[in-house]
Amino acid sequence: MKMLKEQSLHHLEIADYLIQCIRSGVYKVNDKIPSESELCHQFHVHRHVVRHAIHRITNLGWVTPVQGKGSFVSSKPKPILYALSSKTRFTENMESQGVQQYKNELLYWEQGMPTEEERQHLRLSMDDEVYRLEILRFIGKHPFSLATTVLPVEEFPDFDVHLDNYESLYQILIDAYHFQPIRSQSMLDAVLPSLVDAELLGIPENVPIVKIASIMNHPAGYPIEYSVARIRSDMHQCLIEF
Amino acid sequence: MKMLKEQSLHHLEIADYLIQCIRSGVYKVNDKIPSESELCHQFHVHRHVVRHAIHRITNLGWVTPVQGKGSFVSSKPKPILYALSSKTRFTENMESQGVQQYKNELLYWEQGMPTEEERQHLRLSMDDEVYRLEILRFIGKHPFSLATTVLPVEEFPDFDVHLDNYESLYQILIDAYHFQPIRSQSMLDAVLPSLVDAELLGIPENVPIVKIASIMNHPAGYPIEYSVARIRSDMHQCLIEF
DNA sequence: TAGTGGTCTAGACCACTAC
DNA sequence: TAGTGGTCTAGACCACTAT
Numbered sequence: 001m002k003m004l005k006e007q008s009l010h011h012l013e014i015a016d017y018l019i020q021c022i023r024s025g026v027y028k029v030n031d032k033i034p035s036e037s038e039l040c041h042q043f044h045v046h047r048h049v050v051r052h053a054i055h056r057i058t059n060l061g062w063v064t065p066v067q068g069k070g071s072f073v074s075s076k077p078k079p080i081l082y083a084l085s086s087k088t089r090f091t092e093n094m095e096s097q098g099v100q101q102y103k104n105e106l107l108y109w110e111q112g113m114p115t116e117e118e119r120q121h122l123r124l125s126m127d128d129e130v131y132r133l134e135i136l137r138f139i140g141k142h143p144f145s146l147a148t149t150v151l152p153v154e155e156f157p158d159f160d161v162h163l164d165n166y167e168s169l170y171q172i173l174i175d176a177y178h179f180q181p182i183r184s185q186s187m188l189d190a191v192l193p194s195l196v197d198a199e200l201l202g203i204p205e206n207v208p209i210v211k212i213a214s215i216m217n218h219p220a221g222y223p224i225e226y227s228v229a230r231i232r233s234d235m236h237q238c239l240i241e242f
Numbered sequence: 243m244k245m246l247k248e249q250s251l252h253h254l255e256i257a258d259y260l261i262q263c264i265r266s267g268v269y270k271v272n273d274k275i276p277s278e279s280e281l282c283h284q285f286h287v288h289r290h291v292v293r294h295a296i297h298r299i300t301n302l303g304w305v306t307p308v309q310g311k312g313s314f315v316s317s318k319p320k321p322i323l324y325a326l327s328s329k330t331r332f333t334e335n336m337e338s339q340g341v342q343q344y345k346n347e348l349l350y351w352e353q354g355m356p357t358e359e360e361r362q363h364l365r366l367s368m369d370d371e372v373y374r375l376e377i378l379r380f381i382g383k384h385p386f387s388l389a390t391t392v393l394p395v396e397e398f399p400d401f402d403v404h405l406d407n408y409e410s411l412y413q414i415l416i417d418a419y420h421f422q423p424i425r426s427q428s429m430l431d432a433v434l435p436s437l438v439d440a441e442l443l444g445i446p447e448n449v450p451i452v453k454i455a456s457i458m459n460h461p462a463g464y465p466i467e468y469s470v471a472r473i474r475s476d477m478h479q480c481l482i483e484f
Numbered sequence: 485t486a487g488t489g490g491t492c493t494a495g496a497c498c499a500c501t502a503c
Numbered sequence: 504t505a506g507t508g509g510t511c512t513a514g515a516c517c518a519c520t521a522t
Contacts, residue, residue: 190432208450310519
């Protein structure tokens with residue numbers, strides 16, 4: 001590679017160099033890239049400069065550092081195409097793509113007052129309560145998305161009794177309430193995860209995720225569910241067909 | 243605030259503290275937060291720890307550091323709701339929201355061979371050429387989005403003669419070719435910008451953006467335009483109605 | 485000139501992994 | 504035990520802004 005002589009911005013040149021190595025196949029998926037100290041010697045720079053470079057390519061999704069072991073080239077493709085439409089949900093999406101190994105985990109649930117935002121989206125009055133569920137979805141062994149789902153208590157009597165053996169929210173709605181909410185609108189966003197979300201999703205704190213806030217309607221036409229999903233952007237692309 | 247006694251992770255506590263200050267109104271929009279050296283004294287930590295904390299809240303969108311001046315609280319709301327549908331384009335979106343001050347700038351254009359991805363999306367054969375435009379859009383004085391738009395040469399004879407006084411791509415298509423492409427599908431992504439894109443969009447390199455790849459069809463039904471837009475996530479939310 | 489953020493060197497200690 | 508990444512202290516020089 002070309003010599004680095006100019007002052008400053010060494011970290012970006014090292015980051016570019018490492019990306020070129022990965023692109024050109026010098027380091028392949030799941031390979032370990034050289035350790036920080038090896039890169040220090042190679043480039044004659046301080047360790048912090050190398051760390052800065054590795055941080056950048058980590059955030060860009062090229063490598064994943066593992067304490068005590070090294071930094072490893074991430075798997076490149078975004079295998080999951082997550083179709084966003086009025087009817088599709090997580091389960092349908094997985095099955096339409098032939099993904100067999102998925103599962104939901106109900107992290108916790110609560111009954112309480114909605115936030116102002118939730119109240120507005122669900123058109124609730126000031127004393128209406130909601131159920132709030134936190135659901136973690138996996139594809140294979142990898143966390144894929146986190147969703148906060150909010151349901152008006154009034155519309156779902158005795159909802160909590162169905163949560164003991166939670167497997168699928170939509171199974172509950174169909175089995176117990178005999179209807180399926182219809183997505184009426186979604187708002188998408190690129191954000192960085194909170195520290196808690198990053199931990200649960202198994203990604204570094206500076207890797208962007210997609211945030212999708214959706215309003216779901218009762219078949220009769222009024223809003224009945226509000227959900228905010230945070231989805232690993234390194235594992236999926238969101239597909240919208242018109 | 244509470245004393246920081248535990249070892250390590252000071253930077254996250256300082257970041258949280260600063261966020262709380264902004265949330266609670268101690269520092270308001272466009273206010274300068276304390277300088278790095280002031281925060282060093284306040285927390286009895288080294289400057290690099292403070293910088294780490296400020297980096298985090300910068301990436302989260304709370305502040306924008308300006309060399310020689312300080313770090314300033316960013317404007318909070320995401321004012322632009324960008325509706326994604328089969329017919330809406332940038333211009334319609336701005337006007338439907340009453341945004342008057344927008345403009346497009348054609349950064350450059352070229353005629354050449356498509357990439358493999360472009361060829362597939364546009365269903366071109368191996369010797370078909372394309373026009374490729376790079377367009378920067380502004381809202382007020384702020385860069386808002388960058389778009390790479392690819393058009394088959396064969397479908398747009400003498401396209402380049404219309405680019406001299408570029409104002410709007412869709413004005414050209416309607417005026418010169420008498421049709422308007424229809425969005426058939428979009429794929430959304432949360433990513434970090436390239437260094438060039440970050441520069442053009444006027445954002446730090448670790449602030450996430452939304453990437454929207456769209457295929458537009460000729461009214462007769464076949465693909466006629468492929469575009470990849472990179473949109474500042476701090477300025478907009480993408481709205482989809484079903 | 486003084487103050488600010490941006491980058492770099494130098495080196496310490498810790499936690500985790502592998503042997 | 505040796506090697507790795509994670510965090511922190513200490514201090515240098517630079518570029519930019521304000522006065």
